[in-house]
Amino acid sequence: MTPVVFAFPGHTGLMRQLQAETGAIAGTLVLHRFPDGESYVRLDTPVAGREAVFVCSLADPDAKLLPLLFAVAAAKDLRAVRAGIVAPYLAYMRQDARFKPGEAISSATVGRLVSGIADWLVTVDPHLHRHASLDAVYAIPSRVVQAAPAIATWIAANVTKPLLVGPDAESGQWVAQVASAANAPCIVLDKTRRGDRDVTVSMPSTERFRDRTPVLVDDIVSTAHTMIAAIVDLRRAGFAAPVCIGVHALFADHAYAELQAAGAARIVTCNTVPHASNAIDVDAAIAAEVGALLGRKAV
Ligand code: R5P
Numbered sequence: 001m002t003p004v005v006f007a008f009p010g011h012t013g014l015m016r017q018l019q020a021e022t023g024a025i026a027g028t029l030v031l032h033r034f035p036d037g038e039s040y041v042r043l044d045t046p047v048a049g050r051e052a053v054f055v056c057s058l059a060d061p062d063a064k065l066l067p068l069l070f071a072v073a074a075a076k077d078l079r080a081v082r083a084g085i086v087a088p089y090l091a092y093m094r095q096d097a098r099f100k101p102g103e104a105i106s107s108a109t110v111g112r113l114v115s116g117i118a119d120w121l122v123t124v125d126p127h128l129h130r131h132a133s134l135d136a137v138y139a140i141p142s143r144v145v146q147a148a149p150a151i152a153t154w155i156a157a158n159v160t161k162p163l164l165v166g167p168d169a170e171s172g173q174w175v176a177q178v179a180s181a182a183n184a185p186c187i188v189l190d191k192t193r194r195g196d197r198d199v200t201v202s203m204p205s206t207e208r209f210r211d212r213t214p215v216l217v218d219d220i221v222s223t224a225h226t227m228i229a230a231i232v233d234l235r236r237a238g239f240a241a242p243v244c245i246g247v248h249a250l251f252a253d254h255a256y257a258e259l260q261a262a263g264a265a266r267i268v269t270c271n272t273v274p275h276a277s278n279a280i281d282v283d284a285a286i287a288a289e290v291g292a293l294l295g296r297k298a299v
Contacts, residue, residue: 001081003051003294006043006071008064010274011055014088014283018053021287022296027052031067041070043078051294052080054118059250059273061091065110072118084120086290088272088282089248093127094220096137111137122289124272124282125219125247129170143289147247147270147282148174152181154268154280155215159243163212167191167201167230171218174247178217185209189230199225203233213265214242221246221269224255228262241265249275 006027007015018024027045034040043052052075056068068085075083092110095103114121121142126134134142155162155178162184166175168191179186187209189201214234216227227244234242241263249269251259256277259267271278291297 001050003053003296004045004047004080005053005055006045006075008054008056008068011057013271014055014086014286017283017287018055018086018290021284021291022053022294024051024053024296029071039067039070041067041074043071043074047075047078047080047083050080052083053086053290053294054083055086055088057089057273058087058091059089059248061110065091065113069113069117076117076119082119084122084290084293085114085118086122086286088124088286089250090121090123090126093137094129096127096130107137111139115139120293122286122293124270124286125174127170127219141293143293145282145285145289146177147272147280147285148177149181150270150280150282150285151178151217151245151247155182155184155243155245159213159215161212162215162243163187163206163209163239165189165214165216165230165234165242167216167218167226174219175217184215185212189233191226191229193226197223197225199229201226201229201233203237206237206239210238212239214239216242216244218245219247220250221248221255221259222250222252224251224259224262227259227264231259231262231264235263243268245269245280246277247272249273249277251275251277 003024004027005024006029030042032040096107124145164179164186166188244264268279269277270280
């Protein structure tokens with residue numbers, strides 16, 4: 001039987017891409033929030049005997065995780081062959097250790113919750129810093145789509161003489177991949193974070209790159225203060241206004257406006273979280289990975 005794809009709000013484009021890739025039918029998902037804050041979920045398309053795919057990017061995760069898990073659990077109760085999650089942005093990956101006594105390691109708890117209900121997971125560039133792979137956090141089969149090739153293609157088409165800049169050590173892995181694919185040099189700054197919005201960075205020697213356009217690349221832009229601190233340092237060092245590229249456009253509160261005001265030449269993100277800055281399309285790469293996981297390619 002053909003698979004069925006259920007998309008949470010904001011993911012029509014990715015749902016169509018998944019349908020084109022796998023031949024899946026579009027499922028109807030009914031979501032409702034009761035006045036007391038509880039969630040109601042109903043699958044209005046039969047799933048018995050089908051692979052069920054649930055598309056839900058997990059920005060603002062506390063509001064979305066429970067309805068998503070209710071939907072996946074319903075599909076399994078209703079005898080779907082398997083029920084999997086496509087979460088282009090996977091939340092709760094940064095608190096992956098106990099930095100202060102008594103802290104909850106939320107990535108581990110969310111990993112256990114999701115792995116206890118869903119059969120598989122596909123995501124884009126999860127924040128893996130202290131873990132080598134998603135398998136350290138998720139017990140179910142998972143596949144990771146890398147945004148680096150699409151970002152490198154965008155840079156090659158839009159930026160002359162780029163210098164890739166990672167604002168902190170954690171961004172080093174993405175920046176190195178993008179730089180190699182874009183055939184451009186890269187540097188990584190050293191970040192100190194004292195609070196949510198209290199961030200400073202320091203820079204290695206950059207004299208020989210001064211004639212290049214700095215392109216900041218980070219996986220997540222949340223308060224944007226990491227990028228803002230990097231812009232301040234790059235401008236102080238005599239660079240042109242940087243292009244800022246984030247994989248996941250979280251942009252908490254007024255972060256987008258603050259990043260614009262800080263002097264970004266351009267702000268561009270991948271479409272893993274719907275946002276006005278989305279300019280780099282990773283839907284086709286996600287759909288290809290899901291198609292491979294389901295063993296299906298539409299003809
Ligand atoms: C952290 O290591 C991540 O890679 C990002 O640098 C961080 O999440 C960005 O957060 P913000 O935009 O709040 O500075």
